[in-house]
Amino acid sequence: MKKFFISLFKLLLPLPCPLCGAETERGFNSFCPECYKQLPFIDENQPECPGCGGVLDSALAVCSLCLNENERPWLRGYSVLEYRDSARKLVGMLKYGNSPELARQLGGLIADKLQKLDLGTDMVIVPVPLNLRRRLSRGYNQSQLLAKVVGKRLRLPVVNAVKRTGNRSVQARRSRTERHRELRGLFSLRSGVQLADKHILLLDDVLTTGATLSAVSRELLKSKPASLRVITLARTPRKV
Ligand SMILES: [Zn+2]
Ligand SMILES: [Zn+2]
Numbered sequence: 001m002k003k004f005f006i007s008l009f010k011l012l013l014p015l016p017c018p019l020c021g022a023e024t025e026r027g028f029n030s031f032c033p034e035c036y037k038q039l040p041f042i043d044e045n046q047p048e049c050p051g052c053g054g055v056l057d058s059a060l061a062v063c064s065l066c067l068n069e070n071e072r073p074w075l076r077g078y079s080v081l082e083y084r085d086s087a088r089k090l091v092g093m094l095k096y097g098n099s100p101e102l103a104r105q106l107g108g109l110i111a112d113k114l115q116k117l118d119l120g121t122d123m124v125i126v127p128v129p130l131n132l133r134r135r136l137s138r139g140y141n142q143s144q145l146l147a148k149v150v151g152k153r154l155r156l157p158v159v160n161a162v163k164r165t166g167n168r169s170v171q172a173r174r175s176r177t178e179r180h181r182e183l184r185g186l187f188s189l190r191s192g193v194q195l196a197d198k199h200i201l202l203l204d205d206v207l208t209t210g211a212t213l214s215a216v217s218r219e220l221l222k223s224k225p226a227s228l229r230v231i232t233l234a235r236t237p238r239k240v
Contacts, residue, residue: 018093018102019086030105039109040082042235044116052207053079054235064238069176069210073217074202074228079235080113083206087234091205100140106233107149110203114154114231120199125151128204128216129164129187146233147203156201161193161223162216176211183215195223207232 017024017032024030031039042048047056051066058064066072081087094102127147135141144160151158166186174182200220204213213230220228 015101015104018090018099018105030108035086038086040085040087042079042082050076052077052210052235053232054082054237057238065236066210070180070214072210072230073214073221074230077207077210077213077230077232078113078117079207079232080109081234083208083234083236091234094142094145094205095138098139100142100145103142103145103149106205107146108153110146110231110233111150111153114150114201119201119229121154121156123156123199123201124161124195125156125158125201125203126161126195126216126220127158128202128212129160129162131164131166143204146205150203159193159195161190161195161200162187162219163190176209179209179211183211187216187219189219189223193223195220195225197224197226200225200228202228202230204230204232205234207235209236 015024015030016022017030017035019035019038020032022032022035024032042053043055048054049056049063049066051062051069051072054063054065056063058067060067062072083091090102090106093099094106125147127141127143130138130141130143144158147158150156164187202213202216202220207213207230213232217228217230
C-alpha cells in the first residue's frame with residue numbers, strides 16, 4: 001500500500017528522463033533529447049503495414065508478422081515503437097516496475113503519433129482490459145493509464161468498454177489455433193456501453209501476435225461501431 005501512495009505522489013511531480021534520470025525540460029515528452037533519439041521509432045519513411053503499423057517487410061499487402069496471423073478484424077493498426085532495446089525496457093518498467101507515472105511519457109509518445117495521423121476528433125479510446133489478478137497485484141492497468149494520458153492530451157473520451165472475464169493469460173508461444181481457443185470467451189462487452197456508430201481506437205501497450213487485440217476487437221465489433229482502429233505503443237518485430 002505504501003508503494004502505491006509513493007507511486008501516486010510521483011504522478012504529480014515533474015519527471016526526469018525515465019531512461020537516464022537526467023532532468024528534462026517540459027515539452028520534450030520528458031525524455032532527454034539523447035534518450036529520445038535512441039528510442040526505436042518505427043521508420044515513418046518506409047511503407048507501413050496496415051495490420052500492425054510496423055514497417056512493411058514483404059512484397060504483400062501486410063508484413064510477415066501479420067501474414068502469419070488470422071486476418072485483422074480492424075480497419076487499420078498503428079504503432080509507435082519497435083518492441084526492442086529501450087522500448088522493451090520502458091514497457092517492462094511500466095508493467096513490472098511499479099512505475100505508473102511512466103504512462104505520462106509513454107502515453108505522450110502515442111499522443112504525438114495520433115496527432116501526426118490526424119484521425120479526427122470524434123474517436124473513442126478503449127483500453128485493452130487486464131485480468132483481475134494482474135490488475136490487483138500491479139495496482140493498475142497500464143493500457144488504461146496510457147489511454148487516460150492520450151485521452152487527456154487529445155481531448156478524446158476513454159471508455160472501458162470491455163471486461164476480461166477469466167484470469168487465464170494467453171501465451172504468445174502457443175500456436176495460432178491454441179491461442180484462438182484460449183482467448184475464446186475471455187472478453188465481453190460491458191453492459192450499457194453504447195458504441196454504435198462511434199469511431200473506436202483500441203489501445204494496448206504491446207502488440208506481440210495481435211491475438212488479444214483481435215479477441216477484444218471481435219467483442220467491440222458486436223456493438224456496431226462506425227470504425228475500429230488499433231494503436232499500440234510498441235509492436236514486436238519479426239523474429240530473425
Ligand atoms: Zn535520458
Ligand atoms: Zn503487420
